[in-house]
Amino acid sequence: MDKKKAVAPLVCHGHSRPVVDLFYSPITPDGFFLVSASKDSTPMLRNGETGDWIGTFQGHKGAVWSCGLDKHALRAASASADFSVKLWDAVTGDELQSFEHKHIVRACAFSEDTHLLLTGGAEKYLRIFDLNRPDAPPMEVEKSPGSVRTVAWLHSDQTILSSCIDMGGVRLWDVRTGTIVRTLDTKSSVTSAEVSQDGCYITTADGSTVKFWDANHFGLVKSYDMPCVVESASLEPKYGNKFIAGGEDLWIHVFDFHTGEEVGCNKGHHGPVHCLRFSPGGESYASGSEDGTIRIWQTVPSTHNGPDPSDANGKVKNGADEISHQMEKVDIAKEAKNDGSEKTTGEKATEPN
Template sequence: MEKKKVTVPLVCHGHSRPVVDLFYSPITPDGFFLISASKDSSPMLRNGETGDWIGTFEGHKGAIWSSCLDTKALRAASASADFSAKLWDALTGDELHSFEHKHIVRACAFSDVGLNCLSIGILLLNLSYNLNHRPASNACDTHFLLTGGVEKILRIFDLNRLDAQPRQVDNSPGSIRTVAWLQSDQMILSSCTDTNGVRLWDLRSGKIVQTLETKSSVTSVEVSQDGCYITTADGSTVKFWDANHFGLVKSYDMPCNVESASLEPKHGNKFIAGGEDMWVHVFDFHTGEELGCNKGHHGPVHCVRFSPGGESFASGSEDGTIRIWQTSPVTHDESDLLGSEPSGKVKAVADEVARKIESGLHIGGEGKTGDMDKATDA
């Protein structure tokens, strides 16, 4: 009798409040990693393949709206409602610097992260720096951190001069929701929570050079790994734009309002979307036909992202969990091998956790989220 094919997710517990952002690192010699942002004030780092919890970055006193990893997964950054963005050592969990802002920070993005993951809008800029110059302390390629938020100001911090004043673009038409760099580090995506469309800015002139028109405010943007497409989610629509000429390539109506969408990176034949109906939908990129529907979350899905190799994708929800789904369904027998502990925590990979523990990354209680009384939503 043929085994029935089902999609069995790995369920990652630990956050005590909604998960609002997910970011996969590129593939490194140690594998790839997943960092999650949650309203519980504590970003979490996980093995990107297995979902195994590695550690928690502690220090924020407000909701975390965005988090990311640099190219080599050596440093992390987080944007918070406590009016700060923080830079972390991803190996030790230590706070390296806190960039103070005057209002809620909604988004952060490292430069030189390739075309992995980004959200909302576009900022065209020309930053000249020596790509061969690398900080001696950690041999990172990343040089800049971009932030944006309620202040309506885009800031670019030089990570080689942490105390230096940031470069600013302060004429955003509204509160910035998310930001990210494009591959060349000369373009950035940036848009607003209260304004429709995605805007391209020229930092040299400080002016908008083009707008990707949408009918609703854009809640998610991602650039495909091959640099061909920009994927946006607005209202109940997912759109794909030419990443070089910025023309609209495809537009698909979704079965519900969606908050996030992601294009499969390897072949670009599928995309996923998640939103208010609590499901993660899989669609054919070329036709828009729905190929599958992954159920399991108990609240709206706020974020979805494909892993860098495309073998799996992750979703984060209002229910406080992260679920990692295999791109290809497995049989019931195979799913037994993917089971988690009774509590829902995936079994730790000893080598990976040991590598992090040797460097001292905080491995306290997985559900620990800091001082919840001080957490601030926005």
């Protein structure tokens, strides 16, 4: 049986350049939300269930490489090629703080308790900003061996993980000592690292391999060879029985977690898939691509009968209309900005995608 079955996703337009990162909030009283990072310099917030556009965060002057929401979906963060990480009010769209760096910032992540913001990038430093004292100097952990590509928190904010653009492996850092306590070995550079919702697994994508690691003891649990070079992978959060992977071949592959058997394959993008994430309940997953679109794929029958989420004037449903109302007048940027491959504040960037 041909597994490449046509499945019609919700198509979310709005970005004018490649979408390079996606992040779902946990489920909140107003539903759950999806924030996207793009090389067009404008992170976007959407209703996570319907894909309806809520608003655009404007203020960056370079490509945005990473984005995140705190667990209450009240604040957003974005890391950019303009040498800054910005903290946003996710209700009003206002910029709350800009944390300046000395080089391109590729990754950012809120701590579980929402009080800290972790950043990393081409400076090869991991920094932890105290959001209760945003003007205070950040804590800097031991210098990373390479340019930082991904970061994440685990163990109730006691451990952080990072991967590098220019070398393999995932490094685990003890926040208290600021030192590397373990390295998870991979042959290729890790382009995606995700901590599972239950905190049990770390999912990594490197080259044409997806690996699953025990997040507590750090042993390798499973390793699967992929049909192509993949950039991102995500584990289904509710049952943990399947995972998705996507990359160079434009397809989104669905696999059985226990056997590695491919059980589905969806195509819709017109460029390589750069990022994939399951929604917090596992009922859908989102993909971002070189083609500038976000696509939301249902894993269970959809009950959404509202407007097309590709309409950038759509309003959020299920209790989030207030957020949409306060941000609906924010304009979507029309012009592409510096993505880090051009000169920024006098320094030429050389970071790959």
